[in-house]
Amino acid sequence: MKQFICNSCGKMHDITPTIWKCECGGVLNIVKDTPKVDIKVWNNYPNSLWRYFETMPFEKDSKTWESVTMGEGQSPLIVLDPMEPNTYVKVDYMMPTLSFKDRGAVV
Numbered sequence: 230m231k232q233f234i235c236n237s238c239g240k241m242h243d244i245t246p247t248i249w250k251c252e253c254g255g256v257l258n259i260v261k262d263t264p265k266v267d268i269k270v271w272n273n274y275p276n277s278l279w280r281y282f283e284t285m286p287f288e289k290d291s292k293t294w295e296s297v298t299m300g301e302g303q304s305p306l307i308v309l310d311p312m313e314p315n316t317y318v319k320v321d322y323m324m325p326t327l328s329f330k331d332r333g334a335v336v
């Protein structure tokens with residue numbers, strides 16, 4: 230069962246439509262299971278966003294994704310300004326339809 234956890238005091242709350250903060254005033258976060266990530270399985274998939282398939286909420290034996298993908302994801306990062314070497318931009322115009330929207334559309 231999913232619950233909220235208070236950021237300030239750590240108290241757990243059941244999720245109800247009326248609760249939006251803790252009695253202490255703290256912000257609530259959803260407690261959820263974090264999928265275990267085994268990066269070795271990434272090599273079983275193409276070098277696209279589908280390499281993260283094992284962490285996506287799909288049937289694990291499903292191969293449906295293979296019929297809808299055009300190779301989205303894994304677009305490179307480049308340095309935006311050589312004078313600011315820690316500033317990178319994602320080059321999503323290298324996606325199949327030249328748009329960042331490919332990523333969301335295919336999923």
Ligand SMILES: [Zn+2]
Nearest residue numbers: 235238251253
């Ligand atoms: Zn609290």
